[in-house]
């Protein structure tokens with residue numbers, strides 16, 4: 577999709593530190609990490625938010641599976657990690673290409689801010 581930052585990362589037009597990939601999904605480091613491990617896992621095709629991603633056949637499963645693989649590869653899966661989809665402006669979604677934040681490597685407070 578034109579003018580979408582994460583579509584540009586998928587295309588290689590914007591550089592990113594890629595850490596994991598499947599045919600339909602991509603994981604790359606967040607540019608402003610909020611934890612020692614902070615990776616964004618996205619579908620390579622453009623879906624604006626979680627609802628649109630959930631309506632795509634099996635794709636949300638693949639995003640979740642890659643999020644878990646990222647946590648395992650980072651060595652944070654046993655201690656525990658968090659997967660977050662900020663959805664909509666009030667939840668802090670700023671990039672409207674659906675993405676899962678994978679956060680780990682430090683204690684994560686609850687409730688979140």
Ligand code: 5GP
Nearest residue numbers: 581592604605606607608662668669670671
């Ligand atoms: P949101 O606020 O939509 O849930 O998450 C968007 C995330 O994208 C933020 O955590 C932000 O730091 C990250 N981000 C914004 N621009 C870039 C970029 O150019 N490269 C990377 N790797 N991450 C970005």
Ligand code: ZN
Nearest residue numbers: 580583622673
């Ligand atoms: Zn996009």
